[in-house]
Amino acid sequence: MTRTLLTGNAAAAWGARLAEADYVPAFPITPQTEIIELLAEWMQRGAMAGRIVMLESEHSMLTAAGAAAATGVRVFTATSSQGLLYAMEMLYTVAGWRVPLVLVNVSRGLAAPITLEPDHNDVLAVRDSGFLQFHCATCQEALDGVLLAYRLAEDARVRLPVMVNMDGFYLSFTREPVRLPEPEQVRRFLPPFDPETLYFRAGAPRSQGVAVLGGAQYSYFRYEAHLASLGALRVFEEAAAEFARLFGRSYAPLETFHTADAEFAFVMLGAFATKAKQAVLRLREAGWRIGLVRPRLLRPFPAQALVEALGGLRGIAVIDQNLSTGMGGVLCSEIGAALLRAGARPVVAGYVGGLGGRDIPVEEFFEMARETKAAAEAGRCPPTRLLYTEEELRQTRALQAIAMAE
């Protein structure tokens, strides 16, 4: 097992290569393009078997991905932001076909205004599509996540497409040490895909994704997909246990960091959670009992594990790198609902930050911890805070003056 420096994009491409994906429908978009460039290069020089095809849009790309998966081959694809949303219709459709494939989404904020830098509104916009969602915080997770995703997607008890999400720039273009597993070992974890009933062929006609009217059949298929997704939590745990045995790296649906004796915790998704770890260590040096909880799986939602990790705490600061306009942070409301239904009542302080790649410096984590503690002492959940500083508004004002928007 070689340990080498890889970007998140290269790590994801290695995941597809080691999974021996047969077919890669592709379309370029920043900050994802490096993934398909690498796969194209490897396939061109014969380092990777399989076929990469450039489609004319992400909508066609997802259609091709779903159709190919229905024939029983192993499919990999990747996109980002606007591209993911352009494919929106087909995300729901291929999930409804109940075909397994793995899509890497490299998160990037959505237009308008247009940006290249990350937040999670793209991946959360497709939250309810039927795709399972695995969220990465390191480049290693981007590689391992792809392997785990295939196990999950192809399991007969699941058979749903899986999305592996990583943050643009902060992972996609950032190199850090990654252990590259040996192909032989990966084959033991992920044997060739057994498509069972997936053999869509011209010579064996069948109707796929049929029309149903009246609601009863529609509901049946939707409910079944939901049940398969819920059941995927257990399948994930099984796969992760085997992964840990083979590769020595453990992936619970939730990552917990210094939570054993914690009174408080930060809760967040993705690569910015790495910054929260730094804050946790510094705060602990100053006497705080604080930790971090980071969901790796968002769909299926690990509600029970979240309640177990957070239910007994005095206060939690949920930091959403997304904004549901007119409501607040998506993760905060989902966690709030899970805690309420379980009868657990830590004080929940909601924060929205990191939109369009806005930095969250360590001082802001310290301040969020301080506010959450004060809220816990007062016994009241504070209103959601949108992280923004005086200096940021001053900079915006200077640009507005140029734009004559005054």
Added chain:
Amino acid sequence: MFRVRFHGRGGQGVKTASRVLGTALFHAGFEVQDAPRYGAERRGAPIFAYVRADRQPIFERGVIVRPDLVVVVDDTLLTLPAAAVLQGIAPHTLLLVHSAQPAEALRAKLKAPGQLVTIAPREVAATGLQPQGAMMTVGAAARLLGVVPRQALESAAGEELAALPAKLRQRSLALTLDGFDGVEAPGGPVRELPAEPAEDYDRPRWIALPFEDARIASPTIYGAGTSMLSKTGLWRVQRPVIDRERCRRCVWVCGTYCPDNAIAADAGGYPVIDYDHCKGCMICLVNCPSHAIAAVVESQAREAAAAGDAP
């Protein structure tokens, strides 16, 4: 933890240089994180890259606000506010500048609070980009950290430059090692800044964002021609210069081909280049039927202008 920030221009090999340092530190047994930072810029635009290295897992990401070492591959960026080269530098920060100017003079000019070390350029390439400068500078940066063995740097440069043609690779490798051998820091190697304590920190000056109506709060630029305020001419590393003797005043040719609309006709019908916005792409030079446009290295053109000679 070592926090190193690289500054240069697109096309100068800054990303490659930062990767050479990242890989060298990785070979020296460090945990490493390296990344380039760019948006929609192109050749010649200021870009930066960063490298972090620690003996334990790194729990930081993104921009480096408090660098221990700032590596400047192109000294024309020092006076360019948009490049933000001096952002967050503190008394412990070591500034390494690829420049022919003497270190003490440069330090005084910049009012740098800490140590400043220069490494002199070997030559200026005709393209004005000096891509070899990045390699020499990264060699020097590795030396200044005081923790990278020469052998680790050599093998890192070999790996990161593997895709180059053999001759260029060998030359780049030699320059990297020259940079390593040819630098000294009288004030000692780069010092790591201790972590900020959680008891005593600068509290963020958060505000409750006021509601503003959509006329203000929509991403609309109401003023016309505001892109004139963005001096993209600062990206230029080569300057097109028109020879009036040869020019046949067919300004519709160069003026039409110019992708930035930076060429207009003067009263006499001669083309005039708007150097505030010419990015130096040289498309005008390629298309000029009478070969009346020459490419001059921008830094030399500026020096000549400062000395009173016409560009």
